[in-house]
Amino acid sequence: MRGKAIFAVLITLFMMTPVQAGEVAAMQTQQDDPKQPSQGNTTMYIYSDGNANYWSHFSDNDTDSVAEWSDEDENGIITIKQRYTMTPTLSKRLSMTVEGEIRANFNIYYNGDSDSTDNAGPCQPSQTPNDCDWLNITMFKGQTKVFQHTEPPWPADNWNNIQFSFYVEEGNETWDANNDNPIIEVTMKVKGDYQDGGLFFSPTGTPGAFAIKLGTEGSILLPVDDASWQDDFQEGGDIGGSPSEDTPGFGLVVASAAIAMAAFVNMRKEEPEE
Numbered sequence: 635m636r637g638k639a640i641f642a643v644l645i646t647l648f649m650m651t652p653v654q655a656g657e658v659a660a661m662q663t664q665q666d667d668p669k670q671p672s673q674g675n676t677t678m679y680i681y682s683d684g685n686a687n688y689w690s691h692f693s694d695n696d697t698d699s700v701a702e703w704s705d706e707d708e709n710g711i712i713t714i715k716q717r718y719t720m721t722p723t724l725s726k727r728l729s730m731t732v733e734g735e736i737r738a739n740f741n742i743y744y745n746g747d748s749d750s751t752d753n754a755g756p757c758q759p760s761q762t763p764n765d766c767d768w769l770n771i772t773m774f775k776g777q778t779k780v781f782q783h784t785e786p787p788w789p790a791d792n793w794n795n796i797q798f799s800f801y802v803e804e805g806n807e808t809w810d811a812n813n814d815n816p817i818i819e820v821t822m823k824v825k826g827d828y829q830d831g832g833l834f835f836s837p838t839g840t841p842g843a844f845a846i847k848l849g850t851e852g853s854i855l856l857p858v859d860d861a862s863w864q865d866d867f868q869e870g871g872d873i874g875g876s877p878s879e880d881t882p883g884f885g886l887v888v889a890s891a892a893i894a895m896a897a898f899v900n901m902r903k904e905e906p907e908e
Contacts (some may be wrong), residue, residue, distance in 0.1 A: 667722075667725070668692070668693040669691035669692055669693045669721075669722060670691070670692060670722070670724070670725050670726060671692045671724075671726060671728065671856070671858060672692070672863070673860060673863045675692055676692070676855060676856045676857070676858040677692065677694070677853050677854070677855045677856070678690050678691065678692055678720070678816060678818070678853060678854050678855075678856065679691065679692070679693070679694055679696075679848070679849055679850060679852065679853045680718040680818055680846075680848055680849075680852040680853070681696045681698070681699035681718070681848050681849065682699055682700060682703045682716070682718075682848055683698060683699060683700065684700040684703060688716045688717060688718045688719070689718060689719055689720070689721035690718040690719065690720050690721070690816070690817075690818055691720060691721060691722070694849065694850050695849070696849065699848055699849065700848065701847065701848060701849065702845055702846070702847050702848060703716075703845065703846050703848060704743075704843070704844065704845035704846075705843070705844050705845075706826075706841065706842065706843045706844075707826050707841070707842045707843075708826050708828040708841040708842065709826055709827055709828050709829065709839070709841075709842075710825070710826060710842065711765055711766075711823060711824070711825050711842070712746075712823065712824045712825070712826075712842050712843070712844050713823050714820060714821055714822040714823065714824070714844055715819070715820075715821050716819065716820045716821075716846075717817055717818075717819050718817065718818040718819070718820070719815065719816075719817045720815045720816045720817065723811070723815050724809070724811045724814070724815045724816065725811055726811055726862070726868060727808065727809065727810055727811055727862065727867060727868055727870075728808070728809040728814075728856070728858050728862050729807055729808050729809075729858070729859045729861065729862045729867060729873050730802040730806075730807040730808075730809065730856060730857055730858060730859065731802060731807070731857045731858075731859050732802055732803070732804045732807050733801050733802060733803075733804075734801065734802045734857025734859075735799045735800070735801055735802075735857055736773070736780075736781070736799060736800055736801070736802065736854060736855065736856055736857060737797070737798075737799045737854070737855040738771065738773075738783065738796070738797065738798050738799065738853070738854045738855075739795070739796075739797050739851075739852070739853050739854075739855075740771060740795075740796045740797075740820075740846065740847075740851075740852050740853075741793055741794070741795050741796070741846070741847040741851045741852065742769060742785075742793070742794055742796060742820075742822075742844075742845070742846050742847075743792065743793045743794070743843070743844070743845040743846075744769075744790060744822070744824050744842075744843060744844050744845075745790050745791045745824070745826070745840060745841060745842060745843040746790060746824045746825050746826040746827070746840050746841060746842035746843065747765075747766055747790070747824065747825045747826075747827070747840070747842075748766050748767070748768060748769070748787045748790075748822060748823065748824050748825075749766055749768070749787045750762065750763045750764070750765060750766040750767070755825070755827070755840070756825050756826075756827040756839070757825050762825075764823075765823065765825045766823050766824065766825050767821065767822060767823035768784055768785060768786060768787060768822065769784070769785040769796075769820070769821075769822045770782055770783070770784050770785075770819075770820070770821045770822070771783045771785070771796070771798075771818065771819070771820055772818070772819040772821075773816070773817070773818055773819075773854065774816070774817040774818075774819065775806070775809055775814045775816065776813050776814045776815055776817075778814075780800075780806065781800040783796075783798045783800075790840065791840075802857060807859075818854060820846065822844065824842045824843070824844050825842055826839070826840060826841045826842025826843070827839035827840060827842075828840055828841040828842075859873060861873045
């Protein structure tokens, strides 16, 4: 009798092992990727190759990126629309702490005019109201806008360290790996009106320029709940809850346990009375 019970348990463990090993291997691979968030590393950095390619991830180093992205136009409009999409795609579920603070830190430079609300430069509210626009930094959760920060114009021809924060609202705390890939969008419109004056006149106006620092000088810190790294949550359950029944392997584990229990009960029934 005892031998049969042990055999039933061993069969159950054998059926469960491939599923558990696969999950452990997958989690280990994710944990080893420095571009993915992990416990103790929840800061996302922005990068670019200096052209029109922009991305972000959780490693503070990327050899494919330049240290600073910039553009110039002495007499014209510079339209900035950069979308720093998490690359590689987020592979983990994240649960933000409700009312936790998301902190942003960026370093941005411009020259020329960025304000269409006054008459101090080439962007005139009555004549060219759409030629300039203030700096906007927006965070998206997939295609859903989470927050937008608008920075009023600062003195031209200067770098500005822009820091802001906002709080995670209830109902918006879970970021699913499949649908909620993070995106940081930077937009601004700057206009230059520089004229060299030719041979007989002095130069007039101001050239237009824009620059943004990347890597550790452009980042967002996320208030990820430490419970996010627990297996139950990663497998589809709630924080402090159980795995979802839709989780791959969940049904097999339950079925294996049921088979073992049934076998054990049948063996008890077949045991002769002494």
